[in-house]
Amino acid sequence: MRHLPWRASALVTAVTTAVITAVLATALTGCGTGSTTPGAPGSLELSIATFGEFGYEDLLIQYQDTHPGIKIRHQKTGQGGPYHQQLFTRLGAGSGLADVVAVEEGHLADALAKSRLFYDLAAIGPREVTGDRWLDWKYAAAKAKDGALIGYGTDSGPLAMCYRADLLAAAGLPSTPDAVKPLFANWDSYFAAGDTYRARTGKAWFDSDAQIFDAMNNQLATGYFDTEDNLVVETNPGIRRNWDAVTAAGERGQSAGLTAFSAEWDAGFLAGAFATKTCPSWMLGVIKAQAGPDNAGRWAVTDAFPGGGGNWGGSYLTVPRQSRHPREAAALAAWLTAPEQQIKAFAATGNFPSQVEALTSPQLLGTLDPYFGNAPIGRLFAAQARKVSAPQYKGPGDGRIQENVATPALRAVEEGASPAEGWRQLVNGAKKVAR
Amino acid sequence: MNKFYGYLFIAPFFVVFVVTGLFPVVFTGYVSLFSWELVDGSPRFVGPANYLELVADDRFWTAVVNTFSIFALSTGPQLVLAVVLALALDRRSTGWRVAVLLPCSMSLVAVGIIFANLFGPNYGLVNTVLSGLGLGRVDWQGSRIASHVAIAVMVNWRWTGYNALVVLAGLQAIPRVLHEAATVDGAGRWGRFVHVTLPLLRPTLLFVLVTSTIGGLQVFTEPKLFDGQPGSNNGGASGQFQTVALYVYQSAFETQRLGYASAMAWVLFGMVAVLIGVNHVLTTRSTGAANH
The missing domain is CATH 3.40.190.10 (Periplasmic binding protein-like II)
Known part of the structure; x- marks a missing residue:
């Protein structure tokens, strides 16, 4: 029994x-x-x-x-x-x-x-x-x-951009921390560079749609809620614009479809499955642990982030x-x-x-990081921290929408659902959380 | 005086049962009639509203279908495999019998994590082997039926050995004279299996079925850990392998709606009870038949 x-x-x-x-x-x-x-x-x-x-x-x-x-x-x-x-x-x-x-x-x-x-x-x-x-x-x-x-x-967790310098160089893209900055100037240039990288290598540009979407959404003046705690996911044009841009880039093959912090994502770092990673300061430790000593010196970090900066x-x-x-x-x-x-x-x-x-x-x-080609990470993230603008208002349930609704909805798109179906899943799920 | 001690000695079970078994069940029924938020000082009585909402909830029905699909994919093969394994063990030493029980003694969480890795769509061992054999890769996370198969494999791996031992016990309870008599009557090995072993094994198989039903309808840890997104209670990107038990948990501790989760728990309880009732009727009948 x-x-x-x-x-x-x-x-x-x-x-x-x-x-x-x-x-x-x-x-x-x-x-x-x-x-x-x-x-x-x-x-x-x-x-x-x-x-x-x-x-x-x-x-x-x-x-x-x-x-x-x-x-x-x-x-x-x-x-x-x-x-x-x-x-x-x-x-x-x-x-x-x-x-x-x-x-x-x-x-x-x-x-x-x-x-x-x-x-x-x-x-x-x-x-x-x-x-x-x-x-x-x-x-x-x-x-x-x-x-x-x-x-x-x-x-x-001020945001910078981490990237595989060796992979970018192999694809004929700029690869030194200063030379890559124009690629990460704004989201348009970021996705355009992704198209180039994809065309030349056939490989993915970023790890997953959700990691990009969250960073983009956090830069909006208004997020999922307005300051009166009304859910505005449907009426906020910025969210829809970000959704369309990210899912379109994903459909063009820029996303590796690896859910952040999953075992597959860990393996993706080892396999070099994606060339760039949205990179809050603490992500450096994650990259070191997952990509391992074999990839030392291949990853680099630069003090540029599409659309300015942000915090995660x-x-x-x-x-x-x-x-x-x-x-x-x-x-x-x-x-x-x-x-x-x-x-x-x-x-x-x-x-x-x-x-x-x-x-x-x-x-x-004065802190340098040898793993990232002796990048001056102290100075770099201090600069990124100062770029963070006024915080977006977060309504109750905001984190749960990002984590438990938007991330799975984007994953569904990566698994084959249409962007329109994914959008419905996001809107309905957000309404459930906000009720 | 004797009577008093008798009750005293059996009291620990009943005290524990009332505190951790009966009370939560009854209290859950009470909570299900309220709109009760986890962090909320003022639950509001709503009567059957939670149950009505549940009936109209697509997500719930998806979870019900998932649950029964995983249940069918695990219980069916498990029964057959358990009988085959039991027949094989009948002629083996105790060491083998202990060996088939090993999966059962492993930590479920460790098993879940390892299987989720094996079935990883991009870097998992199963897909590597499949593509090595020239077969296509399978999206074990994204495809609804493939994810059910993967989870059922996890359940089967864990429970088949245990069920085999139960069947083995039933097998060894069959008097050898019946086999001898059948042999004398000219029955071959297959004939004895079909006409002697299987009919006499029916009560045992139904017992296995009942316990698998109760367990199978409450599968929770496997789909929770199978999800590629760590910590997720969604059961896949669009709930393609979310079971009812997982949805109960999500509603209670993620969406923080205790009343709704309680109502769902009671509906699940009802479903299990109905299925057990069906099983019970079948068991009683067949045991009766076997006794004749």
Whole structure:
């Protein structure tokens, strides 16, 4: 009879996780904040929850050394997806979250939609921490409609272009970081170069439609939602224009049809299946890991990006209302997101700082990357970070539309659906998320 | 006093069952009558609205068809293969019997990731072999039926050995004298298989069918991990291999509509119950027949 419970467990999990999570969350509150004796000096315990690598390990030890009486518990989760799913479940349950909670840019809109569940850091944070610590767009993106600041910016993901210098050279295209810039001046020149590359090599220009579409859409003044949270996917001409341009390029053979972060995509880096990659700072590490040492020196990066620039990724530190020590938590978050600390985090993990002062640090500006032909990546991404314009307004569900609706719809087109069918899938799916 | 201890000793099962089995089932039914967002302090009573919406939801019916298609592609071949395997194991040592159970003991997640790699449309081993043999490449992700086959292969790989052992047990319960009598009557090997083994195996096969039905209609991990987009609950770019269980999960934790997901879970429960009912009727009849 083991047969039955094993497979049945999948559904039982699905249906009961909510209940179990609620129960667990209640139980976990005990370890989260309850173990503190309020008022007793030298026994304050703060918890901080992060996902992936924030590079905070040494910094947290340093903070405890310089702040006797504060003990910090660091809850690390590997993957961002499950981390944020749990975050919003616990936010709904009303308990179980850490005192300082990291939120990724793509999930920020959902957090902003529930801004009443977070503290306004402008009100409870240290007074000397003001907006001019961060790049304007980074700071502005964490402001709720009512003006509350729900997060201090940590790192960012300014976009540059990565490309296979050897493949471009073999196709007779310019290949040095300076000479390729005209190819990446705007989206028209980018797709035109793709046609040339395709005609001369028969190979794909970019990895997948969705990676290009997202970057293009993020450059629009208005995205999937207007500032009143109305879904405008059907009426926003920019989105339709981008859709047509990307799917047309894909149909002309420019897309390798490899879904980002899939095993096939990983293999595509090894096989040289595509010649260019939209490249936020953290993508350098991904390329190094996937393309491997055999391709060292073949990949290059340049400080040009079609249509100007953009940002993909980066996080914020928030203090949820559940926290019992909001002021201490805000102080910790403020300290961690100070330029000095984020430069140390950059040295530890390569996470690119979002603080104005950090972008002029000699240590950061001097960073070279031998894998990418000794590209001056510090200086390069600092320049790209300054090119990011005012952030596009993200409505609730924005990230989910991009990730779970637009990406599959474009994939369906790559798998053989017509662009018109894919568009319908996007519109209907977006309506479902926005309802 | 004895009575008291008796209840005490069986209590752990019932306590666990009520907390993790019965309560969630009943509570899910309650939630299904509400518009209940995951992060929401104020669920709103909507009566049967979730169920009505479900009936009109194309995505749901696609998922139902997918579920039954994957179920048929896995349960059918599994039964046949399990019988063949059981016949082969009947004359083999215990070591072989343990070996067929190995796939069952592997982590489902590891299996899912490996099979998704094997069936990769561009760089997967299966397509490399197929094109090496001069056969065409198959789009295991994009093509609806091909993706169902791939997922069914995953399910079969995992469960055929286990089912073979169940069939083997049934096989060995058949009195040898019946085979001897049939041999005396002039039946060959095939004749004995068709007229002695198969009829007496029917109750066992129906048991296997019931358990495969319950499992097969709730396939979740395989399609979730098979999706090329990591973490996706879509079951393929346009839901071509999204099962009902996966859609339940997506509705609850991605779209965050607990009420809608609960209604779907109850409909799935109903479907399984109906199929089990059919199986039960068949089992009772055939067991009756076998006893005569």
